[in-house]
Amino acid sequence: MSEESPVLVDVADGIMVITLNRPAAKNAVNKALAEGVAAAIDQLESSPDIHVAILTGAGGTFCSGMDLKGFVRGETPMIAGRGFAGLCEYRCAKPLIAAVEGYALAGGFELAISCDLIVASDASKFGIPEVKRGLAAAAGGLVKLPKQIPQRIAKEWALTGDFVSAGRAYELGLINQVVAAGTALEGAKALAAKIAANGPLAVAKSKEVVDNAQDWTSDVMFAKQNEIVLPVMTSEDAIEGATAFAEKRAPVWKGR
Missing domain, CATH: 3.90.226.10 (2-enoyl-CoA Hydratase; Chain A, domain 1)
Structure with a gap:
């Protein structure tokens, strides 16, 4: 501009x-x-x-x-x-x-x-x-x-x-x-x-949970959270993060 x-x-x-x-x-x-x-x-x-x-x-x-x-x-x-x-x-x-x-x-x-x-x-x-x-x-x-x-x-x-x-x-x-x-x-x-510097997918999903958590009651909050964050745990970035830690190098994030 x-x-x-x-x-x-x-x-x-x-x-x-x-x-x-x-x-x-x-x-x-x-x-x-x-x-x-x-x-x-x-x-x-x-x-x-x-x-x-x-x-x-x-x-x-x-x-x-x-x-x-x-x-x-x-x-x-x-x-x-x-x-x-x-x-x-x-x-x-x-x-x-x-x-x-x-x-x-x-x-x-x-x-x-x-x-x-x-x-x-x-x-x-x-x-x-x-x-x-x-x-x-x-x-x-x-x-x-x-x-x-x-x-x-x-x-x-x-x-x-x-x-x-x-x-x-x-x-x-x-x-x-x-x-x-x-x-x-x-x-x-x-x-x-x-x-x-952090995993973009993990950051986005963590933000989404925090943004919504105050509106969730205690009986549904973990179920609601898991709907959002479980895909992060099995993502390519999750594997990359663990691999980079083991190899003592900076991770190369893909956002997926």
Whole structure:
């Protein structure tokens, strides 16, 4: 994509970096940005050579949410089947890491919590301040957040619209790592490299189980898990992993 694109995509060593690229607007989400994110996710899902993706923002800010000027004009930054910003109602088969600098607010916050993992700058701020504008955090803040942190805390954030520090979000288990300002992408790449080194089939199926496990009752959870992971145990990658360990070499994954 060109430098003027609202979304930039770079792929190296099995890792895709998706950059929200409207820095003058604090990476606020308009229709074009939503379409760009959806297209990047399509590329991620369809390419066997890409194992993990990082979502970040240009200009020292992750995302300030919906472009309110566009909203007033009647523009809707939604993609059918994907939701807000082309991602918030979609679950990727491959891991997605948010690298957060600056603000992740409103829809930007909902984008971050739609990722599997979050690496955040110690100067970053999170929040769902929609109520301060007479709106509601309907892109995931009201339904996903209570599944990721204690319900009473999620309710407080939703009803007050207050901003939250990276430190507080880390204490609550919402984010995985807090790093020095300006190094969130670097930290996310290091985390992504660890994931990309593993068997892609095993990673995808492990993610699928964890994504769904909270909705399974205890009497069915192992049966549901086994439906997903048993094929991994008999895969070519499983044999390769064991063989590579015995031969003291790095495995060569086939994803099957």
